[in-house]
Amino acid sequence: MNLSAIIANFLWSAANLPSYFQFRRALQDPERAQQQRLRAYLDPNRHTAFGEVHKFASIRTYDEFAHRVPLMDYESLKPWIERICRGESNVLTRDSVTRLVPTSGSSGGRKLIPFTAGLLQEFNAAID
Numbered sequence: 320m321n322l323s324a325i326i327a328n329f330l331w332s333a334a335n336l337p338s339y340f341q342f343r344r345a346l347q348d349p350e351r352a353q354q355q356r357l358r359a360y361l362d363p364n365r366h367t368a369f370g371e372v373h374k375f376a377s378i379r380t381y382d383e384f385a386h387r388v389p390l391m392d393y394e395s396l397k398p399w400i401e402r403i404c405r406g407e408s409n410v411l412t413r414d415s416v417t418r419l420v421p422t423s424g425s426s427g428g429r430k431l432i433p434f435t436a437g438l439l440q441e442f443n444a445a446i447d
């Protein structure tokens with residue numbers, strides 16, 4: 320391995336140390352960590368169209384969330400995504416949809432996946 324690759328790997332690893340330590344802290348009390356993540360998704364989105372229909376503002380526990388917000392496939396979400404395609408904001412998230420990424424998925428035709436800056440941050444945090 321060349322020196323440039325070693326340095327790049329070291330710098331990337333060092334940059335990810337805060338995320339690593341945050342993850343390790345979450346492992347000490349995963350239920351609390353998961354409850355915090357749920358709150359972090361529900362609270363800012365309680366006034367979206369989806370959040371109001373599912374009464375995000377009054378959800379306090381995971382069990383309430385599971386009861387109130389059913390599992391959904393793409394077809395169930397398609398009417399919400401079509402509203403986003405028509406330019407409506409605050410539909411599924413209060414974050415601005417920066418793009419609609421087409422994907423064929425594993426079944427059916429083309430699907431549009433709404434992307435936000437927050438979603439990209441979530442992906443980056445998972446990789447970190």
